[in-house]
Amino acid sequence: MGIHILPLFCYLFVVTFSYSEISMATDILRQFQAISDIDNGTLVSVGKVFQLGFFTPGNSKRRYLGIWYNNIPSQTVVWVANRYNPLDDSSGVLRIENDGNLVLLDQKERVAWSTNTVNLSSRNIVAQLLDTGNLVLRDERNGNSENYVWQSFDHPCDAMLAGMKLGWDLRIGLNRYLTSWKSADDPSPGDFSYGIEIQGLAQLVLQKGGAKMFRSGPWNGVEFNGISVSPNLAFIPKIINNAEEVYVGFSLSNESTLTMSELSYYGVFKFLVWDNSYFRWSVLNSLPRDECDTYGQCGPNAICTFSDARICSCLTGYKPIFPQDWDILIWAGGCIQNTPLNCSAGEGFIELEGVKMPDLLQILVEPSLSLEECRLECLKNCSCTAYANSAATGGGTGCLLWFADLIDMKKLTLPGSQKLYIRAGASDLGTCVWFGLMYM
Numbered sequence: 001m002g003i004h005i006l007p008l009f010c011y012l013f014v015v016t017f018s019y020s021e022i023s024m025a026t027d028i029l030r031q032f033q034a035i036s037d038i039d040n041g042t043l044v045s046v047g048k049v050f051q052l053g054f055f056t057p058g059n060s061k062r063r064y065l066g067i068w069y070n071n072i073p074s075q076t077v078v079w080v081a082n083r084y085n086p087l088d089d090s091s092g093v094l095r096i097e098n099d100g101n102l103v104l105l106d107q108k109e110r111v112a113w114s115t116n117t118v119n120l121s122s123r124n125i126v127a128q129l130l131d132t133g134n135l136v137l138r139d140e141r142n143g144n145s146e147n148y149v150w151q152s153f154d155h156p157c158d159a160m161l162a163g164m165k166l167g168w169d170l171r172i173g174l175n176r177y178l179t180s181w182k183s184a185d186d187p188s189p190g191d192f193s194y195g196i197e198i199q200g201l202a203q204l205v206l207q208k209g210g211a212k213m214f215r216s217g218p219w220n221g222v223e224f225n226g227i228s229v230s231p232n233l234a235f236i237p238k239i240i241n242n243a244e245e246v247y248v249g250f251s252l253s254n255e256s257t258l259t260m261s262e263l264s265y266y267g268v269f270k271f272l273v274w275d276n277s278y279f280r281w282s283v284l285n286s287l288p289r290d291e292c293d294t295y296g297q298c299g300p301n302a303i304c305t306f307s308d309a310r311i312c313s314c315l316t317g318y319k320p321i322f323p324q325d326w327d328i329l330i331w332a333g334g335c336i337q338n339t340p341l342n343c344s345a346g347e348g349f350i351e352l353e354g355v356k357m358p359d360l361l362q363i364l365v366e367p368s369l370s371l372e373e374c375r376l377e378c379l380k381n382c383s384c385t386a387y388a389n390s391a392a393t394g395g396g397t398g399c400l401l402w403f404a405d406l407i408d409m410k411k412l413t414l415p416g417s418q419k420l421y422i423r424a425g426a427s428d429l430g431t432c433v434w435f436g437l438m439y440m
């Protein structure tokens with residue numbers, strides 16, 4: 001026993017004499033101050049919107065440092081510091097080290113989590129919980145400037161708040177994306193992630209264990225081609241795509257509305273608004289929305305139409321690879337060309353309107369080409385299967401070429417401004433088509 005008493009004693013000594021506990025609710029933690037679980041220590045943002053402290057999720061027995069909405073009855077955690085390293089007891093202490101980093105220590109002074117931002121030593125660092133839900137480290141001499149040396153908004157967990165950026169800061173190679181909790185009781189990273197992929201063009205992608213589950217369709221300068229953001233009174237979407245940053249975010253039309261979007265542990269991305277009448281979160285919108293949002297639902301070279309009894313149909317000039325499967329509504333095999341395209345005379349293109357563009361698997365983006373130049377470019381390369389304008393701005397500009405199979409197309413309910421041109425042989429160009437689709 002004697003062996004164990006000494007370290008414990010030292011620990012208490014250090015905390016009592018070197019670090020003063022924060023007792024009154026404050027939004028700022030300074031050097032030589034500490035927040036400890038055992039004293040129910042918290043930070044509360046100035047407008048009392050968010051609180052930072054220790055919590056135990058659901059039926060778990062473990063302790064986490066997190067941020068939650070302060071003034072609502074159901075504890076809604078929006079960020080967790082030590083999701084990789086839960087604490088087994090209430091010995092956790094949060095403080096700012098001599099080097100300026102914010103650290104979470106356990107009973108044995110082991111680091112369970114740290115901001116890990118090197119070289120802050122020369123500065124006068126404080127941690128502050130803002131009314132946006134952002135926990136920031138900044139130099140106190142910089143006043144309230146937004147020149148943060150570290151911020152939790154750059155290290156999201158499963159939740160996105162107003163003002164947060166989901167996506168890339170290309171200048172420093174930072175990619176911010178959401179990862180789901182493992183379960184309602186376990187904030188450690190689960191299988192699902194949601195973020196922006198940049199492959200020629202930007203698109204939002206929801207993945208499970210690295211496999212795509214849902215994608216938004218490419219950003220065309222106006223919208224993500226496959227999701228129409230329905231206008232609503234709470235969220236004002238913000239999308240930035242330039243040489244420095246590629247991200248999505250949102251602001252609020254009424255600052256006092258409580259909102260968040262969240263990637264649930266079962267893989268659904270939801271937009272939530274706090275309902276003050278019923279004291280619960282209500283879901284404004286969620287993704288994926290229907291069967292046709294499921295990535296590659298119909299297999300290659302097919303299009304998914306949710307309102308159809310048979311949701312999958314082959315593109316014109318294509319037929320099911322496994323017709324027996326398609327007869328019993330097993331779509332994944334997809335479709336193949338009726339006659340292989342080989343650049344023979346008479347090949348051309350069929351125009352499709354109001355579809356989610358195929359995934360950007362084997363593509364080429366030529367921003368300076370016109371639509372007609374794009375057509376000629378596609379026509380002269382026998383493995384080019386489709387083309388479209390790469391941007392919808394200015395009535396359509398630029399050129400996007402697809403090679404090989406076309407994956408994950410969906411008939412959109414609101415026809416977008418972009419048209420897709422699918423390569424077809426001479427015999428298919430004359431066929432009577434409706435919306436470019438040939439029904440089996």
Ligand SMILES: *[C@@H]1O[C@H](CO)[C@@H](O)[C@H](O)[C@H]1NC(C)=O
Pocket residue numbers: 038039040
């Ligand atoms: C911390 O909160 C718990 C539960 O509300 C309470 O029982 C305990 O006395 C508090 N501890 C301190 C030091 O305030």
Ligand SMILES: *[C@@H]1O[C@H](CO)[C@@H](O)[C@H](O)[C@H]1NC(C)=O
Pocket residue numbers: 119122
């Ligand atoms: C750390 O900061 C000091 C003073 O600002 C600077 O001279 C030094 O190069 C920095 N070191 C690193 C590794 O950035």
Ligand SMILES: *[C@@H]1O[C@H](CO)[C@@H](O)[C@H](O)[C@H]1NC(C)=O
Pocket residue numbers: 254255256257
């Ligand atoms: C914002 O919401 C609050 C609470 O619901 C409401 O009282 C207020 O009137 C709203 N403000 C505006 C400008 O709509």
Ligand SMILES: *[C@@H]1O[C@H](CO)[C@@H](O)[C@H](O)[C@H]1NC(C)=O
Pocket residue numbers: 339340341342344
């Ligand atoms: C190209 O395809 C057409 C139609 O299937 C076929 O008639 C022709 O023989 C093919 N040409 C070559 C060179 O393979």
Ligand SMILES: *[C@@H]1O[C@H](CO)[C@@H](O)[C@H](O)[C@H]1NC(C)=O
Pocket residue numbers: 364380381382383384403
């Ligand atoms: C067709 O395009 C693909 C993809 O860009 C390229 O790899 C291939 O070399 C091109 N073929 C011809 C004949 O230009």
